[in-house]
Amino acid sequence: MKEKMTGYLQSIWKPLLAVFFSIACSWLLLTVFGYPANDAFVSLWEASFKNLRVFGNTLNKACPLLFTGIAVAIGNRGSVFNIGAEGQFIMGCAAATWVGITFTGMPGPLLMVVMVLAGALAGAAWGFVPGLLKTKFSISEIITTIMFNYIALQLVGYLVRNPMRDLNQAEPQSYTIAEQGFMPYLIEKTKLHPGFVVGCIAAVLIYILLFKTYFGYEVRAVGYNSTAAKYGGINVSRTMISTMLISGALAGIGGAFEVAGSAHYLYEKISNGYGYTAIAVAILANNNPIGVILSSLLFGFLASGSTAMQRNIGVSSSFADIVQGIIIIFVAVAAVSRVKKKRTADKKPVLKEAKQ
Amino acid sequence: MNVVEMHGIYKYFGSFCANKNIEFTLKQGEVHALLGENGAGKSTLMNILYGLYGHDEGHILINGEEVHMSSPSVAIQHGIGMVHQHFMLIPQLTVTQNIFLGMDKETGIVLHLKELEKRVKELNDRFGFNVEPQSLIWQIPVGVQQKVEILKVLMRNAKILILDEPTAVLTPHEVEELFTSIRMLADSGYSIILITHKMSEVMTYTDRVTVMRLGEVIGTVDVKDTTEQELAHMMVGRDVHLERQLQPQEPGKPLLELSDLHVNNDKGLPAVDGISFSVHAGEIVGIAGVDGNGQLELGEAIVGGRKIESGDVRLEGGSVSKSSIRRHLDMGLAHIPDDRLTKGLVLQFPIKQNLIMGSQRKEPFAHGLMSDNKAISKHGEKLVHDFDIRPHDPEYLAGGLSGGNQQKVILAREVSRDPKVMLAIQPTRGLDIGAIEFVRSKLVEERSKGKAVLLISTDLDEIRSLSDRILVMHGGQVMGEVGPDVAVDDLGLMMAGKRLDDMKAEAAGTVEGGAEG
Numbered sequence: 001m002k003e004k005m006t007g008y009l010q011s012i013w014k015p016l017l018a019v020f021f022s023i024a025c026s027w028l029l030l031t032v033f034g035y036p037a038n039d040a041f042v043s044l045w046e047a048s049f050k051n052l053r054v055f056g057n058t059l060n061k062a063c064p065l066l067f068t069g070i071a072v073a074i075g076n077r078g079s080v081f082n083i084g085a086e087g088q089f090i091m092g093c094a095a096a097t098w099v100g101i102t103f104t105g106m107p108g109p110l111l112m113v114v115m116v117l118a119g120a121l122a123g124a125a126w127g128f129v130p131g132l133l134k135t136k137f138s139i140s141e142i143i144t145t146i147m148f149n150y151i152a153l154q155l156v157g158y159l160v161r162n163p164m165r166d167l168n169q170a171e172p173q174s175y176t177i178a179e180q181g182f183m184p185y186l187i188e189k190t191k192l193h194p195g196f197v198v199g200c201i202a203a204v205l206i207y208i209l210l211f212k213t214y215f216g217y218e219v220r221a222v223g224y225n226s227t228a229a230k231y232g233g234i235n236v237s238r239t240m241i242s243t244m245l246i247s248g249a250l251a252g253i254g255g256a257f258e259v260a261g262s263a264h265y266l267y268e269k270i271s272n273g274y275g276y277t278a279i280a281v282a283i284l285a286n287n288n289p290i291g292v293i294l295s296s297l298l299f300g301f302l303a304s305g306s307t308a309m310q311r312n313i314g315v316s317s318s319f320a321d322i323v324q325g326i327i328i329i330f331v332a333v334a335a336v337s338r339v340k341k342k343r344t345a346d347k348k349p350v351l352k353e354a355k356q
Numbered sequence: 357m358n359v360v361e362m363h364g365i366y367k368y369f370g371s372f373c374a375n376k377n378i379e380f381t382l383k384q385g386e387v388h389a390l391l392g393e394n395g396a397g398k399s400t401l402m403n404i405l406y407g408l409y410g411h412d413e414g415h416i417l418i419n420g421e422e423v424h425m426s427s428p429s430v431a432i433q434h435g436i437g438m439v440h441q442h443f444m445l446i447p448q449l450t451v452t453q454n455i456f457l458g459m460d461k462e463t464g465i466v467l468h469l470k471e472l473e474k475r476v477k478e479l480n481d482r483f484g485f486n487v488e489p490q491s492l493i494w495q496i497p498v499g500v501q502q503k504v505e506i507l508k509v510l511m512r513n514a515k516i517l518i519l520d521e522p523t524a525v526l527t528p529h530e531v532e533e534l535f536t537s538i539r540m541l542a543d544s545g546y547s548i549i550l551i552t553h554k555m556s557e558v559m560t561y562t563d564r565v566t567v568m569r570l571g572e573v574i575g576t577v578d579v580k581d582t583t584e585q586e587l588a589h590m591m592v593g594r595d596v597h598l599e600r601q602l603q604p605q606e607p608g609k610p611l612l613e614l615s616d617l618h619v620n621n622d623k624g625l626p627a628v629d630g631i632s633f634s635v636h637a638g639e640i641v642g643i644a645g646v647d648g649n650g651q652l653e654l655g656e657a658i659v660g661g662r663k664i665e666s667g668d669v670r671l672e673g674g675s676v677s678k679s680s681i682r683r684h685l686d687m688g689l690a691h692i693p694d695d696r697l698t699k700g701l702v703l704q705f706p707i708k709q710n711l712i713m714g715s716q717r718k719e720p721f722a723h724g725l726m727s728d729n730k731a732i733s734k735h736g737e738k739l740v741h742d743f744d745i746r747p748h749d750p751e752y753l754a755g756g757l758s759g760g761n762q763q764k765v766i767l768a769r770e771v772s773r774d775p776k777v778m779l780a781i782q783p784t785r786g787l788d789i790g791a792i793e794f795v796r797s798k799l800v801e802e803r804s805k806g807k808a809v810l811l812i813s814t815d816l817d818e819i820r821s822l823s824d825r826i827l828v829m830h831g832g833q834v835m836g837e838v839g840p841d842v843a844v845d846d847l848g849l850m851m852a853g854k855r856l857d858d859m860k861a862e863a864a865g866t867v868e869g870g871a872e873g
Binding site: 213214217220225227229230231232234 | 693
């Protein structure tokens with residue numbers, strides 16, 4: 001038990017250090033550019049923690065990152081590098097919207113469930129094709145998932161301009177989904193929808209799936225060494241495709257919650273790059289689904305704080321992107337140092353093996 | 357006269373002492389073997405002599421004069437040349453061009469290929485290398501490539517040659533040729549250090565031997581005053597038994613049967629070209645052959661990892677030629693792959709998780725979808741002790757283990773599944789003598805338990821000491837089946853592509869011819 005605790009501590013102190021250093025760097029940057037850094041951080045903080053309302057808002061901002069972050073994390077564990085969480089998320093949004101504006105007669109709870117299921121299916125389908133291309137034709141999923149992001153984006157662009165377009169609105173956007181399908185707000189006076197809570201449950205479930213089941217064993221074995229997995233009797237293709245399906249479904253569910261919980265209609269920029277930020281979220285969490293809860297919170301906190309910073313201090317909201325970038329660099333450094341350390345540790349026995 | 361003297365050499369890697377107070381001397385004109393297990397410090401010592409590593413303490417004397425070996429170029433200036441285990445030749449260039457590559461400093465920027473070629477020819481004739489200077493590297497056999505490497509070193513005027521495991525990839529015939537040339541070199545005043553862990557080579561071809569263990573020199577002896585047993589004892593620190601230990605045993609029914617098997621290699625060319633044989637319960641069948649003659653593809657096809665073009669593989673009578681690997685494992689096939697690092701283990705997994713690979717879905721390791729970590733740990737704990745996998749910690753990552761212990765993990769896993777057929781491909785490659793002994797004894801144990809064991813190996817000693825029957829493969833075909841008492845020369849001929857039937861016919865022909873004459 002004690003060993004386990006130190007294990008957890010070890011896995012968490014490096015991301016924490018990275019976050020700490022990036023805050024320090026951001027503080028320096030702000031000062032150098034002549035902004036009152038302390039005030040900026042105070043408004044960043046207050047934007048998330050001043051009261052329940054803003055806190056709920058932060059959780060809502062973290063929600064899409066949480067789902068897409070878990071999606072990327074499980075992919076990374078199984079060595080399918082899902083850069084397509086963005087497209088899968090968007091497809092989830094589109095499918096949920098279609099359900100929401102089509103089945104307007106359905107009772108609310110049922111409609112919500114169907115929307116989430118539709119989102120999961122659409123996301124899974126968007127993950128399935130690249131998975132199939134990878135296993136059948138060895139086409140890199142990194143390329144196909146990116147391509148599929150563009151297809152999803154253009155498809156939504158078409159949907160909100162043509163079949164789904166709400167002509168009462170100036171900007172291209174879809175009809176609003178049936179009102180009984182709006183997710184309820186969990187806490188009074190906040191707009192907190194159930195997405196984040198469901199996301200936390202999903203994170204725990206995926207953690208159990210990855211580390212406590214034989215399926216997770218196979219996913220991780222394929223991720224680390226697919227040849228050894230193959231000779232161990234694991235069906236590598238099937239495992240990779242399953243991983244991709246689960247990953248896509250998670251991102252798609254995230255999209256469904258975004259529509260049913262916050263936006264209530266579909267528009268082109270509904271994703272705001274969540275699927276790409278999710279890669280950083282997953283890496284910061286070392287691809288641990290439970291860690292993703294924390295890292296998605298951090299990124300949600302930055303997102304909601306950045307607007308406040310702009311409003312109060314006049315720092316461009318892009319500054320949040322800079323902070324995110326700095327975090328990613330530090331996390332990457334931490335990850336590389338981990339790999340390097342391992343290599344030097346391995347070096348001696350390897351040398352002996354090879355040379356004598 | 358001592359051409360090399362190394363006194364009190366210490367070398368540390370961090371806190372690890374790779375060479376400890378080494379005393380080593382090389383006399384002019386001798387073939388001197390440096391014998392030791394993996395990790396004994398042989399290569400470290402030679403890399404120090406060749407200037408690749410600096411040493412922390414001690415001195416090196418070349419021809420009686422102290423030299424500071426700061427880099428290989430200093431070593432080369434003092435007439436030391438090293439031939440590495442892995443050839444460093446460019447396949448698309450000719451022999452002469454390859455030799456020239458290392459000599460740019462000596463020749464300047466103008467190419468004197470003609471003159472160079474003349475010198476290559478001279479050396480060639482003098483030492484019986486039989487290398488054609490004009491031929492392209494990719495067209496010549498590995499044994500000749502080895503000689504090109506030696507020529508490269510000779511052309512740089514080396515008088516002291518260090519050969520790092522030069523026979524690892526050679527056929528018995530090529531080995532003999534190589535040592536004939538080496539002996540000629542020694543007779544004309546060259547001094548040769550041979551890094552090896554093969555006892556039989558030391559006994560047959562060298563003059564003196566220095567044995568190292570755990571970074572220390574255990575002793576230097578004249579080969580004529582010692583025995584293999586004594587050397588093995590010095591190497592390992594205890595008695596080892598690598599000699600044949602098979603109890604006579606009547607084989608049972610066939611458990612693994614191959615009929616007219618055809619398999620392609622990665623390029624889509626035929627690698628296994630119509631092979632049929634069977635392995636019976638309670639016997640070990642050895643497949644000998646030079647690396648790259650289809651043995652690997654044969655092994656992969658038997659386990660289901662490579663597509664079978666035509667023909668059949670049957671396990672206990674049931675055809676598995678179109679089955680998945682999992683089905684093979686479920687039908688009772690155990691598999692020790694040729695490459696433990698890529699095919700055998702997930703290095704990032706702890707030992708215990710590697711030990712259930714293939715059984716992860718079965719009771720008691722899984723109940724439904726959920727894994728049972730307690731059962732996995734218990735299983736790991738047991739096997740780690742039963743097979744003496746060090747460290748005795750099932751949570752230890754497989755990647756941190758030594759080669760021998762990694763192989764033990766695979767062996768433990770495969771044996772514990774209680775298979776019917778055991779397929780072992782190069783099971784002792786790159787292992788210490790102690791680990792080799794362990795792996796071999798386990799294979800023999802499986803035989804006594806009535807399993808059918810198919811051993812594919814390029815190590816002839818291994819094949820001869822373990823097999824009940826030996827099949828020799830060449831060019832994807834079986835050249836013939838012989839018993840373990842077969843003469844090495846005959847094995848060598850078969851490995852080079854001569855059919856046993858032809859050899860018998862020829863032998864009969866000579867006898868007949870003699871009678872008539």
